[in-house]
Amino acid sequence: MTTEPLLQVNDLEVTYQSRGLRRTSFKAVAGVDLQVQSGETIGLVGESGSGKSTIGRAILGMAPVTAGRIEFAGRNITHLPRRDRRTLASDIQVIFQDPYSSLSPSLTIGDTLAEPLRASGASRTEASRRIGELLDLVHLPSDALQRMPREFSGGQRQRVAIARSLALEPRFIVCDEPVSALDLSTQARVIDLLIEVQRRTGVSYLFISHDLDVIRVMSHRIAVMYRGRIVETGDGEQISTMPTHPYTQRLLLASPLADPAAQRVRRKEFQQLPAAEFLESSDI
Numbered sequence: 001m002t003t004e005p006l007l008q009v010n011d012l013e014v015t016y017q018s019r020g021l022r023r024t025s026f027k028a029v030a031g032v033d034l035q036v037q038s039g040e041t042i043g044l045v046g047e048s049g050s051g052k053s054t055i056g057r058a059i060l061g062m063a064p065v066t067a068g069r070i071e072f073a074g075r076n077i078t079h080l081p082r083r084d085r086r087t088l089a090s091d092i093q094v095i096f097q098d099p100y101s102s103l104s105p106s107l108t109i110g111d112t113l114a115e116p117l118r119a120s121g122a123s124r125t126e127a128s129r130r131i132g133e134l135l136d137l138v139h140l141p142s143d144a145l146q147r148m149p150r151e152f153s154g155g156q157r158q159r160v161a162i163a164r165s166l167a168l169e170p171r172f173i174v175c176d177e178p179v180s181a182l183d184l185s186t187q188a189r190v191i192d193l194l195i196e197v198q199r200r201t202g203v204s205y206l207f208i209s210h211d212l213d214v215i216r217v218m219s220h221r222i223a224v225m226y227r228g229r230i231v232e233t234g235d236g237e238q239i240s241t242m243p244t245h246p247y248t249q250r251l252l253l254a255s256p257l258a259d260p261a262a263q264r265v266r267r268k269e270f271q272q273l274p275a276a277e278f279l280e281s282s283d284i
């Protein structure tokens, strides 16, 4: 028996238009297929500019989709009008990279968490019960509620951003480089938290990062992006041991956590790749 994916992306294309005097267009993503099941994390990895965030934004209705289809829980959400988008806010949420700019500096943590709940029509009592649950879920003390974002470290702010994204019990979260701005030990704690939240709530993640090691820890399945296309998919083991695309091999070589012996073998294989073949197969 196969279960319906929670999110299904088919043949997605996104084209940005420049607004200058000379109108030019740039195809940032093309031919992208993606499926995400309930409770699953799909990791999107690739170099800067490969189109990872564009896919996330297209799912959130924030990118100019020029072809293809995006379905969420069986509903076509590719070009939803703004007012219908709002009805999706409780199902699809986002966590951004920068915990310093993603929280309003003039709101207490309590008001930050209450905002989406009040907007969804929750009563004061319901909101304060839910805020208690959220603090518990992300391991923040209850005295955090009266404090301002500036009183918290980057990792703690990211916990607040995660709590806010969970307020309406979403089924799907786009995590766009959520740990890239944090130091290594804080990264590990936030990753542990996201995994624990998934275990407790069954939420699905599209987890975007340029760091293959972070992606391997987080993801059930990995999609490697290169120049606007997915060039390889597999689980962490497959991607690490049997990469087929030269760009994935390059990512593995750059991985600081890679086993040095395996890295030596890969480096040798990589050096034996004829340069022309590398360029040709990368040039998609």
Ligand SMILES: Nc1ncnc2c1ncn2[C@@H]1O[C@H](COP(=O)(O)OP(=O)(O)OP(=O)(O)O)[C@@H](O)[C@H]1O
Binding pocket: 016, 017, 026, 028, 046, 047, 048, 049, 050, 051, 052, 053, 054, 055, 210
């Ligand atoms: N609003 C926009 N208008 C025009 N071009 C854009 C716009 N947003 C992104 N792009 C271009 O689309 C391409 C893909 O960008 P995107 O942000 O999706 O890449 P990314 O893989 O997420 O990179 P990074 O890791 O640096 O965030 C880049 O070449 C970028 O310059």
